[in-house]
Amino acid sequence: MSEADRSIRVEAAELRYGRADTGTHALRGVSLQAMPGEVLMIRGPSGSGKTTLLQLMGALKTPDKGMVSICGETTGGCSAAALRSLRLRRIGFVFQFFNLFPTLSAWENVAIPLDIRGVPRQDSERAARAMLEEVGLGDRADFKPGQLSGGQRQRVAVARALMNEPDVILADEPTAALDGVNGAIVIAALRRLAHRKGRVVVVVSHDQRLQDQVDRCITIEDGLVVATPAPPAPFSPRRVSESIG
Amino acid sequence: MTTLIAWRNLIHDPVRFAATLIGIIFSVVLMAVQAGMLLGFAETTTGLVRQSRANIWLVPRGTTNVDQSAILPQRTYFQALKTAGVAEAARHIVRFVSWRLPRGGSQLVIVVGFDPVSGLAGPWNVVEGSVAALSAPHMVMIDRLYAAKLGVRAIGDSVEISGRRAIVAGFTQGARTFTQAPYVFTSYANALRYTEVLDGDASYVLVRAQPGIALAPLVARLQAAAPNTDVMTAEAFAAKTRDYWIFTTGAGSALIMGASLGALVGIVIVAQTLYAATLERIGEYATLAAIGAGHGYLSAIVIKQALICGAAGYGIAALVALSIAFAARGAPAAILFTPSALGLLAVAALLMCCLSALIAIRKLSTIDPTSVFR
Numbered sequence: 001m002s003e004a005d006r007s008i009r010v011e012a013a014e015l016r017y018g019r020a021d022t023g024t025h026a027l028r029g030v031s032l033q034a035m036p037g038e039v040l041m042i043r044g045p046s047g048s049g050k051t052t053l054l055q056l057m058g059a060l061k062t063p064d065k066g067m068v069s070i071c072g073e074t075t076g077g078c079s080a081a082a083l084r085s086l087r088l089r090r091i092g093f094v095f096q097f098f099n100l101f102p103t104l105s106a107w108e109n110v111a112i113p114l115d116i117r118g119v120p121r122q123d124s125e126r127a128a129r130a131m132l133e134e135v136g137l138g139d140r141a142d143f144k145p146g147q148l149s150g151g152q153r154q155r156v157a158v159a160r161a162l163m164n165e166p167d168v169i170l171a172d173e174p175t176a177a178l179d180g181v182n183g184a185i186v187i188a189a190l191r192r193l194a195h196r197k198g199r200v201v202v203v204v205s206h207d208q209r210l211q212d213q214v215d216r217c218i219t220i221e222d223g224l225v226v227a228t229p230a231p232p233a234p235f236s237p238r239r240v241s242e243s244i245g
Numbered sequence: 246m247t248t249l250i251a252w253r254n255l256i257h258d259p260v261r262f263a264a265t266l267i268g269i270i271f272s273v274v275l276m277a278v279q280a281g282m283l284l285g286f287a288e289t290t291t292g293l294v295r296q297s298r299a300n301i302w303l304v305p306r307g308t309t310n311v312d313q314s315a316i317l318p319q320r321t322y323f324q325a326l327k328t329a330g331v332a333e334a335a336r337h338i339v340r341f342v343s344w345r346l347p348r349g350g351s352q353l354v355i356v357v358g359f360d361p362v363s364g365l366a367g368p369w370n371v372v373e374g375s376v377a378a379l380s381a382p383h384m385v386m387i388d389r390l391y392a393a394k395l396g397v398r399a400i401g402d403s404v405e406i407s408g409r410r411a412i413v414a415g416f417t418q419g420a421r422t423f424t425q426a427p428y429v430f431t432s433y434a435n436a437l438r439y440t441e442v443l444d445g446d447a448s449y450v451l452v453r454a455q456p457g458i459a460l461a462p463l464v465a466r467l468q469a470a471a472p473n474t475d476v477m478t479a480e481a482f483a484a485k486t487r488d489y490w491i492f493t494t495g496a497g498s499a500l501i502m503g504a505s506l507g508a509l510v511g512i513v514i515v516a517q518t519l520y521a522a523t524l525e526r527i528g529e530y531a532t533l534a535a536i537g538a539g540h541g542y543l544s545a546i547v548i549k550q551a552l553i554c555g556a557a558g559y560g561i562a563a564l565v566a567l568s569i570a571f572a573a574r575g576a577p578a579a580i581l582f583t584p585s586a587l588g589l590l591a592v593a594a595l596l597m598c599c600l601s602a603l604i605a606i607r608k609l610s611t612i613d614p615t616s617v618f619r
């Protein structure tokens with residue numbers, strides 16, 4: 001598998017909410033590329049289209065115009081089932097508010113993606129516990145989310161996102177609900193994934209503190225990319241921090 | 246894991262879970278009792294025919310049930326006796342008459358006059374006294390269930406039937422009547438004195454076939470020999486009687502309505518619980534959908550909640566229903582449960598819960614996985 005196959009490419013993507021004349025033109029021709037081995041940050045003011053862009057990159061939506069390709073698979077024209085399968089195989093999601101199941105223990109939460117794929121419980125439990133070990137929560141595997149701190153919960157969510165060995169990790173404001181220390185721990189975990197395992201990591205955030213911890217930063221405003229530095233060479237843990245405006 | 250999520254979702258809100266269970270229990274017990282009464286009715290209405298030990302009944306033309314019939318002339322008896330393949334024939338009387346209550350007033354009873362020689366369609370489940378005693382004049386036997394109603398305390402009590410003296414010679418236990426007019430067993434000869442039936446005539450002629458004789462051809466031969474009667478097997482007459490009382494009287498429809506109402510109550514309660522529980526966790530379902538779970542996976546969580554509720558509710562309800570049946574064993578209306586009825590009820594309960602899940606499952610199909618990123 002070539003490197004290009006493991007990137008996300010967005011080309012002249014447009015997306016409109018509501019009717020053509022009165023609806024919101026949330027994305028007005030966005031092009032970008034997220035490469036394996038880098039942490040790409042997408043920032044911009046509220047309402048600029050960051051979330052919509054992330055939804056396109058995560059195969060949760062398809063563009064009205066333009067093209068989105070995830071690891072070589074183009075999302076346009078795919079059925080809901082095909083998009084679901086693409087998400088399950090390729091993408092790990094990390095959410096602002098963790099989206100853990102409060103009634104399930106940490107390991108049970110982490111095992112869910114495997115369960116969806118039909119992996120037997122014994123195997124998924126072993127894998128989930130090992131994954132929690134990797135994010136430093138081996139001793140919290142049997143705790144419920146309510147018994148964990150915010151940072152620990154987000155690490156459980158990261159562990160869950162990693163269960164299907166996705167090529168892409170998409171995180172929406174992953175640190176917004178965390179304090180500085182916990183935010184830094186989570187970002188460090190995402191950085192390790194990109195740099196050591198060659199994953200594509202895309203982080204949408206307002207958080208100014210993140211800018212010098214990511215490799216590259218894209219700003220979008222009013223549905224358009226306003227500054228796109230060239231993507232770094234794959235696997236080079238170069239740190240790029242550019243602030244515009 | 247869907248089972249685990251389903252279970253945890255349920256016990257997460259124990260109050261609602263308990264309320265749902267109580268609803269299901271109520272609903273299933275309602276269905277069970279209605280079904281049990283229906284079975285009890287079926288048993289009660291057919292008791293006299295099923296316990297008769299006769300293979301074939303000759304009944305007056307157009308008879309709809311064993312409790313009410315016209316009169317057969319004496320020659321029917323001889324026509325039956327002469328038919329090839331008949332081992333035994335007996336005249337039998339079933340008549341509504343009036344029983345004078347010792348405390349004043351009267352009670353309608355059904356005099357059952359059987360042939361003591363053949364013993365066909367006599368009393369069953371005799372617990373006190375002997376059937377042989379009924380051959381003596383005035384001797385009658387009633388069921389313990391109706392003793393108080395008829396003002397009878399013990400063997401030897403003197404009573405008055407159709408204005409004539411009778412003496413209680415024994416008791417049966419559980420020989421119920423559907424019409425609420427208790428059966429009063431006595432000999433054919435005694436019955437002639439309590440009814441307007443003329444000596445030699447009868448309500449029915451009962452036949453026992455010779456061993457090894459096929460019943461269907463014998464029925465046909467008897468029908469040819471006694472063309473002015475209806476001839477049928479005991480089984481067929483029992484079914485006819487049962488259908489008459491259960492369906493013609495509306496008792497059956499009332500019970501079926503009651504059971505349907507029970508099912509409806511159950512469906513509404515479970516549906517509203519599942520819908521509320523699903524709505525409450527819509528974000529979790531959206532997360533699963535975003536991760537890549539299909540509609541089947543999400544539905545499985547809801548269906549399993551429904552099945553857990555259904556199974557737990559049914560288990561408790563079955564126990565409650567069985568206790569009710571046990572408590573009602575001495576009541577005039579029997580509530581009966583057969584294993585197959587309980588099995589059918591389990592299927593009904595689970596089906597009911599799955600049906601209730603449909604609204605919640607429909608809600609799931611409207612889930613928008615993009616809602617996880619806002």
Ligand SMILES: Nc1ncnc2c1ncn2[C@@H]1O[C@H](COP(=O)(O)OP(=O)(O)O)[C@@H](O)[C@H]1O
Nearest residue numbers: 017024026045046047048049050051052053619
């Ligand atoms: N589901 C939606 N329906 C209608 N308009 C929407 C919807 N989601 C987003 N929008 C609009 O699209 C624009 C971009 O939104 P979004 O992608 O959420 O931006 P951001 O994440 O940068 O705040 C905004 O004007 C927003 O109001």
Ligand SMILES: [Mg+2]
Nearest residue numbers: 050051052619
């Ligand atoms: Mg947003």
